[in-house]
Amino acid sequence: MKKKRKETTETETEDQMELLDDSQNEEEDEIKSVKQFKDSKRKAKGTVSDDGVLRPVKLSKKELYKAPTVEELNQLKEAENLFHCSILKMQMEELLKEVALSEQRKKLVDSFVHQITDFLQCVPESEVVELDDISWLSGVEVPFLLVPSTAKGKFHMEPPASINLVGSYPLGMCIKPKVSVDLAVTIPASILHPMDAINQRYSRKRALYLAGLARHLSFAKCVGSLHYSCLHGNRLRPVLLLKPPGNASSKVTLRIHAVPPPDFLKPSRFHPQKNNIRTEWFTGVASTQEDAESSEPPTPHYNSTVLGDHLPLSHLQFLSAVSAQCPAFGEGVALLKVWLRQRELDQGAGCFCGFLASMLMAYLLSTHKVGKTMNPYQLLRNALHFLASTDLTENGITLAKNPDSKAPSLPEFHAAYSVVFVDPSGHLNLLADMTVFTYKRIQHEASLSLTFWDDPTVDGFQALLMTPKSMLRTYDNVFKLVNLVKLQTSCKKLLLLNELMDHSGNYVLTALPFVLSLLQRGLGERIHLLVHSLPQDPEWSVGSAPPKHKDQPPLSIGLLLNLEHALSVLERGPPADNPKAAEFRQLWGSRSQLRRFQDGAITEAVLWSGNSISQRRFIVLKIITHLLELHADIPKSCITVGGGQLDDLIECDIQNHTTGEEESLEVVQSYDDLSRKLWQLKDLPLSITSVQGAHQALRYTQVFPPVPVRLDYSFFDKKKNHLGLVPKENKPCPCYIAPIKVIVHMEGSGKWPSEPMAIRHVKAAFHICLRELLCKQHNYRCHATPGYLDVWKDGLVFRIQVAYHREPQILRESLTPEGMLISRDNAEAQALELETLHKPFLTSTLHGLQQQYGCFGVVCRLAKRWLASQFLLEDIREEAADLLVASLFLHPAPFTPPSSPQVGFLRFLHLLSTFDWKNNPLIVNLNGKLTAVEQTDIKNDFVASRESLPTMFIVTPNDKKVSVWTKQVPSVQMLQRAVMLAAESLRVLETQLDSSEKQDMRVAFRPPLVAYDVLIHLDSKQVPLLAKAVDPPVNTFQRGTHGGQPFASGGALPVIDYDPVRLYLSELREAFGELALFFYDPYGGTVIAVLWKPNAFEPKPFKTSLMNARRVEVNGDVVTTVPNVEAILQDFRIIGEGLVKRLELRTEKWVV
Amino acid sequence: MAPSADQHARVIPGGFSVLSLRFSEDDAHAALHQLCVKEHRVRAESSTNRPLDRTLFVLNVPPYCTESVLTEVFSRFGSVQSVELKERPGASETSHSGVSRHFTDTLRQCFRVAYIVFKHASAVNAAKRHPENVPLVVSTAERPVRTGIHKWIQQYSDSLIKASSLQQDIDQFMNNYDRQKEEEAERQNQEAEQQQEDEEGWVKVTKSSRGVKVRPHSETANERMLKREKKKSERKELLNFYTWQHRNTQKEHIAELRKKFEEDKQRIAVLRAQRKFRPY
Structure with missing residues (x-):
């Protein structure tokens, strides 16, 4: 018998080893070069083990206490004063090393630039043609949307006046991964005409010139690929992208900008209030008015576009002058760029690009908001602080020291643009294209980052610079606007002709701010933040026509919800007689109605439908579709939303579309009632000291919370003596009634015996006593057993367990022969403590968390549904899963606590797939009880004793050393599998959510069954939770319940906690646990997957203790045993008689 | 069954004979479990409930074979006196005396070893000589063995117990316990009394009084x-x-x-x- 398996994991580890070798070589090189750190480096290297696990540091006494040098002292001081710990400084230094360009790369870039420059110098001259005539460009398209198509003017090709490197590369601030080098090619003055600024003539000539260059370059050998793109989504500013041929193509991109001679046009012509595009030309309709010139609308965006082309060289000079003053300038900007990039803010139309980052830093330097001697870390921090605290939409800033008299003033800029940051010339607004919403997003991100930075318990480096914040994972709801051509009609509907002209016909950018401010008004206090994705720069080959505006990928709109208001069904407006009422009516249209409220007020109001919380989560979507349809003519079909499908997976009531919130609440209310009744019981021999819930439904995290049922008595057999109902053999398995566990602590007293066995008897006596009292005083049907008492109440079953607080202690105590009383931990005591101490505590704490974050429970349920469907719920216990989700809410860095099930679930998968369990404990600071010092201690203790601790180590304030919920499981292998599955599921889900079509979200919830050796298919008749399966079958069987209101008390005791599948599984595991692993989805799965253990089939020598389920093989004098596979498979059938439908053997993986 | 030529017991090195076991007699081609049997022989054991000459030691007993099933199966070799099932071979434990069945832990449903005590020593040898190709049958038409759904429903039904019978067990146990405690207390009293001075100021020093300390000391107290x-x-x-x-x-x-x-x-x-x- 032979097994083939785990090949993939082996190759993976090999890869890791290779990586490790590389880095160690690097390290050795460093050791040679840096002499002063020689000793310490070697020390550090010595302690790094090969498997990438942290080991405690051991320094010799001599080294610790040697006399410090001045240099070292200063270094230590700096590290101590400036950072929470010096690690952040080191981390940033490492990061900067990672993103900086290597010398080799620089050489490559320089030689490529040199080649291209030389080649461009010899562009052949061409004849003068009309601007409309593009026949001379054989095979190359003009990178320009010719709308309107007519334009006056002449054009010819000529070699460039000059070619200069501009942008980040000459400043040395270019960073990986997208290395793009900007090359400004100056158009000779003879091609341009002073009146070209008007009616896009200049822009068209620029595009033509670029096309001419492209045609010339297409003959060059040194060019690998040639594409057009446009600068920050602005179609008037096309650029030419060049890549070197061969392997080097991914290493650098050369961007060629065509620019006019520096002082060609006067900047005063581009004052934001001047017009440079004539309505007559743009619309093609002759204007009737006499004084057409004076009534033309201003075209600020067009003006800034043309003006921006004049200034790259002077900006470069300005920045190089500034960066020369401050040594850390480049590195500070690099950090800021990384920060922006992780937040998807550095690309697309209206972005905060790297150039702006350096301009901002220059502003901070010139206004002395940062010092010249600051280090990169401080520069980043101050920049973020400035962004967080300054509102550029209200108070713009300017870099111009002494603007000339013709330069516009700040108020003039504010009137024309939404965000204002004026360049050194005083004429150009650098942030002309940015929307208010993008700036608010930057501000939000900056202030969020600062709070994480100030919190010593958060790994600031990870949160600030290392974690990518994609829209899907950051925002609670992400809507997609597909079919962007509809925005053209909304421009008409919103009367945006002038703005459309200003944006040269780009209706997406024109309509976007108006549509968004409409939504902002409508959503009001339901949301904290409204953001939109930045339209990405299109890229197309030089041989094809430029893409149309409508061909853009869909726009995403992200919302951060304010859960206090987001789910309310009522939108209350102003009183009817208030002048604002008209405004309200205008906004909501026919949905606004006059309503009279209980407090007597008569106001305008909008009422949305939604009975359950899961339905009310869609109110935001309803508002958006309603407003867009009403005001912007965007039909419902253009708005898609992902994630609602995930709700189906945890749907409890199909008719009412509830996802368990209401059911959980009902359970909690019934429990509260029971608890009150228990407290008030009379005639108890000892008084009750606490009643605590210990079931997940009581902390809102049960995947399918117990639902009150009313029984159909004819479905069951009745047990004699009226003890209760018993399932009938020929009927389907009755519905599963989960007992809801409640722990009741009894008062301590001298009367409690001091022996474990006697205590158990006394507890049983208490169960009987409680049974009688509850039966007599409240008429509940109860059933007492030695271990618990079941109470049948409101159609639910509560399982009361009496506890005595000293019992675990007594279980631990024993007497030594000398008569000394010693206390030794044992499994029995631990199990008891888990049940009576840890579980109730966790339940009450997480119940509190649910009150604080309304969406905690539903995220938990979704996460656990996923774990269950992937067969992981037995390895990552429910409590551990709850804590994982709790950590998303308590330690959201770099995000905000999730407010929708979908985003919470995505982050759960991300956490599970990326957390470094090997080197870090997961600290879940429930109620904020752990201080920073304690957390450091926990981390240090963890590193010191990593080997002896569980693979998954979760710390809570009440459990700092043990990690009770992950102590037994998962094993290393299972955790690895969980990590792998989570990563894959996350990838699948995100691509589905990102695509605009509707897709089947359940894919991530269907387990791959290929890996297993035997599949045991179950008879779905005997699977009680069949209806809750990921793909529920049509026929789910009648299971002995009526519809209708359950009885509050009385009636026969139902069949409690009877699940044949679970009984079967436990018997299988007890009998064959040494040979195989059994996997099952407890929520309606109809397959048990069996995996033989890797070494199960090895022949073992015959031993009396090792004969279970094995068969002997005699070979001469040697007797060996091997598993008796055929008999085992036979036993699978025998043990599960009536439940097992068929066995599916995958013998291709193992041979009998 | 017709007697065939190779009808003899299969004995493997180590002294175990191999018997085969089939769950039900109606399916003849089903795979068989192998039971290894040997007479019980342990040097140091002096337990009375496993007499050396009459006890058969059985390995690899499937989980659905309970004591009563084994009694039935092995009675074909001679009348069975008692059957003891254990998870692993070893000395027999003293069972909880005086604790009712409600308070004993349920057994794990795993493969076990059995010690079968026959009434006569000859039965042990008969079992050892049993040929391998004639399997023993667990579940027959006369005495079917229930597994799966049937068994679980039966289990559930059995788990419903009357509170009064439970109360009775508890009372009995607690009475015993109280009596024990009282006796203990009395004994300690007596010992303490012996240490008291008599009228003339004499204390009787005995050997046993050494163990009783003035203050019971514990580990935690020491640490404190x-x-x-x-x-x-x-x-x-x-x-x-x-x-x-x-x-x-x-x-x-x-x-x-x-x-x-x-x-x-x-x-x-x-x-x-x-x-x-x-x-x-």
């Missing part, structure tokens, strides 16, 4: 005492008073910083090894 002592000595100590102490504190501080620096460097080295500094 040590802690208290330590605290006391700490309080008396002067800190940062002498110059050398001050110097030492500073030295400690620098050492602490250095240690932290080293730790951080190590952490960085690990992260670098894992390429954790690539932001994207």
Whole structure:
């Protein structure tokens, strides 16, 4: 018998080893070069083990206490004063090393630039043609949307006046991964005409010139690929992208900008209030008015576009002058760029690009908001602080020291643009294209980052610079606007002709701010933040026509919800007689109605439908579709939303579309009632000291919370003596009634015996006593057993367990022969403590968390549904899963606590797939009880004793050393599998959510069954939770319940906690646990997957203790045993008689 | 069954004979479990409930074979006196005396070993000589063995117990317990009395009184005492008073910083090894 398996994991580890070798070589090189750190480096290297696990540091006494040098002292001081710990400084230094360009790369870039420059110098001259005539460009398209198509003017090709490197590369601030080098090619003055600024003539000539260059370059050998793109989504500013041929193509991109001679046009012509595009030309309709010139609308965006082309060289000079003053300038900007990039803010139309980052830093330097001697870390921090605290939409800033008299003033800029940051010339607004919403997003991100930075318990480096914040994972709801051509009609509907002209016909950018401010008004206090994705720069080959505006990928709109208001069904407006009422009516249209409220007020109001919380989560979507349809003519079909499908997976009531919130609440209310009744019981021999819930439904995290049922008595057999109902053999398995566990602590007293066995008897006596009292005083049907008492109440079953607080202690105590009383931990005591101490505590704490974050429970349920469907719920216990989700809410860095099930679930998968369990404990600071010092201690203790601790180590304030919920499981292998599955599921889900079509979200919830050796298919008749399966079958069987209101008390005791599948599984595991692993989805799965253990089939020598389920093989004098596979498979059938439908053997993986 | 030529027992080295076991007689081609049997022979055991000559030691008993099933199956070799099932071979435990069935832990449903005591020693040999190709049958038409759904429903039904019978068991146990405690207390009283001075001031010193201590001492109490002592000595100590102490504190501080620096460097080295500094 032979097994083939785990090949993939082996190759993976090999890869890791290779990586490790590389880095160690690097390290050795460093050791040679840096002499002063020689000793310490070697020390550090010595302690790094090969498997990438942290080991405690051991320094010799001599080294610790040697006399410090001045240099070292200063270094230590700096590290101590400036950072929470010096690690952040080191981390940033490492990061900067990672993103900086290597010398080799620089050489490559320089030689490529040199080649291209030389080649461009010899562009052949061409004849003068009309601007409309593009026949001379054989095979190359003009990178320009010719709308309107007519334009006056002449054009010819000529070699460039000059070619200069501009942008980040000459400043040395270019960073990986997208290395793009900007090359400004100056158009000779003879091609341009002073009146070209008007009616896009200049822009068209620029595009033509670029096309001419492209045609010339297409003959060059040194060019690998040639594409057009446009600068920050602005179609008037096309650029030419060049890549070197061969392997080097991914290493650098050369961007060629065509620019006019520096002082060609006067900047005063581009004052934001001047017009440079004539309505007559743009619309093609002759204007009737006499004084057409004076009534033309201003075209600020067009003006800034043309003006921006004049200034790259002077900006470069300005920045190089500034960066020369401050040594850390480049590195500070690099950090800021990384920060922006992780937040998807550095690309697309209206972005905060790297150039702006350096301009901002220059502003901070010139206004002395940062010092010249600051280090990169401080520069980043101050920049973020400035962004967080300054509102550029209200108070713009300017870099111009002494603007000339013709330069516009700040108020003039504010009137024309939404965000204002004026360049050194005083004429150009650098942030002309940015929307208010993008700036608010930057501000939000900056202030969020600062709070994480100030919190010593958060790994600031990870949160600030290392974690990518994609829209899907950051925002609670992400809507997609597909079919962007509809925005053209909304421009008409919103009367945006002038703005459309200003944006040269780009209706997406024109309509976007108006549509968004409409939504902002409508959503009001339901949301904290409204953001939109930045339209990405299109890229197309030089041989094809430029893409149309409508061909853009869909726009995403992200919302951060304010859960206090987001789910309310009522939108209350102003009183009817208030002048604002008209405004309200205008906004909501026919949905606004006059309503009279209980407090007597008569106001305008909008009422949305939604009975359950899961339905009310869609109110935001309803508002958006309603407003867009009403005001912007965007039909419902253009708005898609992902994630609602995930709700189906945890749907409890199909008719009412509830996802368990209401059911959980009902359970909690019934429990509260029971608890009150228990407290008030009379005639108890000892008084009750606490009643605590210990079931997940009581902390809102049960995947399918117990639902009150009313029984159909004819479905069951009745047990004699009226003890209760018993399932009938020929009927389907009755519905599963989960007992809801409640722990009741009894008062301590001298009367409690001091022996474990006697205590158990006394507890049983208490169960009987409680049974009688509850039966007599409240008429509940109860059933007492030695271990618990079941109470049948409101159609639910509560399982009361009496506890005595000293019992675990007594279980631990024993007497030594000398008569000394010693206390030794044992499994029995631990199990008891888990049940009576840890579980109730966790339940009450997480119940509190649910009150604080309304969406905690539903995220938990979704996460656990996923774990269950992937067969992981037995390895990552429910409590551990709850804590994982709790950590998303308590330690959201770099995000905000999730407010929708979908985003919470995505982050759960991300956490599970990326957390470094090997080197870090997961600290879940429930109620904020752990201080920073304690957390450091926990981390240090963890590193010191990593080997002896569980693979998954979760710390809570009440459990700092043990990690009770992950102590037994998962094993290393299972955790690895969980990590792998989570990563894959996350990838699948995100691509589905990102695509605009509707897709089947359940894919991530269907387990791959290929890996297993035997599949045991179950008879779905005997699977009680069949209806809750990921793909529920049509026929789910009648299971002995009526519809209708359950009885509050009385009636026969139902069949409690009877699940044949679970009984079967436990018997299988007890009998064959040494040979195989059994996997099952407890929520309606109809397959048990069996995996033989890797070494199960090895022949073992015959031993009396090792004969279970094995068969002997005699070979001469040697007797060996091997598993008796055929008999085992036979036993699978025998043990599960009536439940097992068929066995599916995958013998291709193992041979009998 | 017709007797065939190879109808003899299969004995493997180690002295075990191999018997085969079939669950039900109606399916003849089903796979068989192998039971290894041998007479029970342990040097040091003097247990009366496993007489050496009459006890058969059986390995690899499937979980659905309970004591009663085994009794039935093995009675074909001779009448069975008792059957003891255990998870692994070893000395027999003294069962909980005086504890009712409600308070004993349920058995795990795993493969077990059995000690079958026959009434006559001859039955042991008969079992050992049983040929392998004639399997023993667990579940027959006359005495079917229930598994699966049937069994679980039966189990559930059995788990419903009357409170009064439970109460009865509890009362009985607690009465016993109380009586034991009383006897214990009385014995201690007597011992204490013996240590009391009599009228003339004499104390009778006996051998047994040595064990009784004045104060019951425990580990936790000892620890507490040590802690208290330590605290006391700490309080008396002067800190940062002498110059050398001050110097030492500073030295400690620098050492602490250095240690932290080293730790951080190590952490960085690990992260670098894992390429954790690539932001994207």
